[in-house]
Amino acid sequence: MLEVKNLTKKFEDRLVLNDLSITVPDDEILAIVGPSGAGKTTLLRCITGLETPNQGEFFWNGKQFDPKNNDLIGVVFQDYQLFPNLTVMQNITLAPTMVKKEPLKEVKKRAEQMLTQLGLQGKEDIYPFQLSGGQKQRVAIVRAMAMNPKILCYDEPTSALDPALRDEVAKIILGLKQSEGMTQLVVTHDMDFAKNIADQIERVKALS
Secondary structure, three states, X not given: OEEXXXXXXXXXXXXXXXXXXXXXXXXXXXEEEOOOOOOHHHHHHHHOOOOOOOEEEEEEOOEEXXXXXXXXXXXXXXXXXXXXXXXXXXXXXXXXHHOOOOOHHHHHHHHHHHHHHOOOOOXXXXXXXXXXXXXXXXXXXXXXXXXOOOEEEEEOOOOOOOHHHHHHHHHHHHHHHHHHOOEEEEEOOOHHHHHHHOOEEEEOOOOO
């Protein structure tokens, strides 16, 4: 279970998040919704260690952790952030082999299985510019999963996708819950999408 307790974040004098607490049970999906500027992405960035909160504590299964120094959490960014000079397979295997020092052979085998699961078999040796938006999204998910996270976070996963691809992403997120038992956090402005995928919805309101 993921717990965020009493999270507060300011940017200079602007209060973005004020004493916010959330709980996400194991294997469940939390959708974080709210208007633009309400702090949804800031909340996600604090949970993933990309922003430092002014106040707050983070717990996984009752044990406190530092988001900046852990391998519990994987992130799928809104703009995917794939390395354009690396192939699909190189994008996926880079972090596990360099950061976690896992053998390349093992990482590639796991990556191939996940690519097949998400309908990307045969795409291992092509570059990001050769992929559609939906394919880039799936590669970004596989890259995050390759680090074996306990929690997977998505920042606006459907913002640039048409309705058909939005439904595809929903199936992927729900599929990861069923097949991997993955605890997931999804930041989205799309309430219909949130209702389709989430076990619970956290509404964040703009403070200023």
